[in-house]
Every structure is written in structure tokens, then in C-alpha cells.
Amino acid sequence: MDLRYLRPWASHIITEEEARILTSPVTRTEIKQAFFDIEEDKAPGPDGYSSGFYKAAWPVIGEEIMVAVEEFFLHGRLLKQVNATLLALIPKVQNPVTVADFRPISCCNVLYKAITKILVQRIRPLLSRLVSPTQNAFIPGRMISDNILLAQELFAGYNQQRTPPRCAMKVDLRKGIRHSRVGFSASHFTAIWVSTYLHQVD
Numbered sequence: 001m002d003l004r005y006l007r008p009w010a011s012h013i014i015t016e017e018e019a020r021i022l023t024s025p026v027t028r029t030e031i032k033q034a035f036f037d038i039e040e041d042k043a044p045g046p047d048g049y050s051s052g053f054y055k056a057a058w059p060v061i062g063e064e065i066m067v068a069v070e071e072f073f074l075h076g077r078l079l080k081q082v083n084a085t086l087l088a089l090i091p092k093v094q095n096p097v098t099v100a101d102f103r104p105i106s107c108c109n110v111l112y113k114a115i116t117k118i119l120v121q122r123i124r125p126l127l128s129r130l131v132s133p134t135q136n137a138f139i140p141g142r143m144i145s146d147n148i149l150l151a152q153e154l155f156a157g158y159n160q161q162r163t164p165p166r167c168a169m170k171v172d173l174r175k176g177i178r179h180s181r182v183g184f185s186a187s188h189f190t191a192i193w194v195s196t197y198l199h200q201v202d
Contacts, residue, residue, distance in 0.1 A: 012130045022122055026073045030121070031066045032058075034114040045109035046084045054110055065111070072115060082111050 007013075014022070040052035054065070072078050089102035096102055108116075123130075127139065136142040157163055 014126060014130070018126060022126075026070060026118055028066050028070075030118050031069045031114065032062070034117040034121070035065070035110070037117060038110060038113055042113075043088070043105070043107045045107050045112070046086045047081070047109050049110060051110050051113075068111065069115060069118070073118075078112075078115075082109055084109065 035051065035054050035058070038051035040050060040055070042051060044050045054061070058065075086107040088105045088107055089099075090105055091101060092103050093101050131139060134147065136147050137144045155168070158166065158168070
């Protein structure tokens with residue numbers, strides 16, 4: 001498939017060598033390291049097995065585990081049971097009343113965590129170039145509070161008469177998808193075909 005027509009919108013392009021590293025077959029050293037890097041005190045997923053079990057039983061199950069991970073990276077298929085997640089609600093206050101009073105924690109199976117860790121380790125060296133400088137959440141070395149301070153600085157001069165006319169749109173992240181006017185937002189993205197994949201959540 002020729003994707004060169006997307007180049008005008010691709011601001012971050014990796015080199016052929018970087019692409020080769022990202023797409024090279026996963027090694028068994030990578031697989032074992034991913035499992036052994038997971039902390040043993042992490043909550044287990046729906047299957048009930050922690051990383052401590054995998055480490056202790058590695059001489060017995062290691063070969064089958066590595067074959068399963070290799071199969072995933074070769075064909076891109078993952079059993080539904082492996083991809084299952086247990087959602088635990090942790091109270092944020094002493095006497096929780098509403099759903100907002102709980103913090104959801106996703107407990108994934110160790111096999112799923114290991115696969116994710118392999119992907120992360122491969123792409124980590126490129127993150128600083130692939131991720132926008134304004135993306136601060138979930139990026140090592142960056143803080144989401146920096147964007148809060150930046151937003152305050154930007155809005156500090158909005159009421160000044162000497163500045164050009166401007167506008168701002170605020171979206172409540174908790175309710176934005178369900179209650180915002182998707183049609184209005186989608187009309188601004190038709191040039192890059194986003195409207196084809198933008199659906200309102202019912």
C-alpha cells in the first residue's frame with residue numbers, strides 16, 4: 001500500500017534503520033527480560049497468576065511462554081482470555097457514594113503486560129522525537145502540570161484590548177464525548193478524513 005499521500009500530515013518520520021529495529025523479530029532474550037522486569041507485588045490479572053509465579057516456574061513453562069509471545073508478534077493474534085482485564089475500584093475517599101469516588105485500576109494478565117513491555121522498550125528511544133513537545137502526560141521526564149501552567153499563561157492576556165480577537169473552547173473531559181456537538185467538531189477535520197472514523201458514543 002502506497003502511503004506517500006499521507007506525508008504532508010506526517011511531521012515525525014523515522015529512518016529506515018529505526019524502522020528495521022522496530023519491526024525486527026522479537027528475541028527470546030527480550031521476552032524473558034520483559035517477564036522478569038515485572039515487579040512481583042503487582043496485582044494479578046483475571047487468571048490469578050502474578051509475575052512471581054512466572055519467574056519461579058520459568059524452567060518449566062518458559063519455552064511455551066516464549067513460543068506464545070513469538071506467535072503474537074508473528075501473526076498479531078492474541079487469545080481473548082489473555083487480553084481480558086479485571087477492573088478494580090479503589091475508594092478515593094473514606095465513605096464513597098458515587099462512581100466518581102473510586103479510582104479504577106486495570107489488572108491485566110502478566111502475559112499481556114510482558115507483550116506491552118516489549119513494545120514499549122522498542123519504541124522508548126524514539127519517543128522524544130515522535131511525541132509532540134506539548135504532550136506531557138504519561139511521558140517520562142515530563143509533567144502534566146506544565147501544561148496547566150502553560151494554559152494559565154495563555155489565558156492571562158485574553159481580556160486585553162490590544163491583542164487580536166481570539167476564541168477558546170473548553171471541553172469537560174468527563175462528559176465531552178457524550179455531550180459535545182460532535183458534528184461541529186467533525187466539520188473541522190474533513191480535510192484529513194477524521195470524520196470517517198469519528199463516531200458519537202451513545
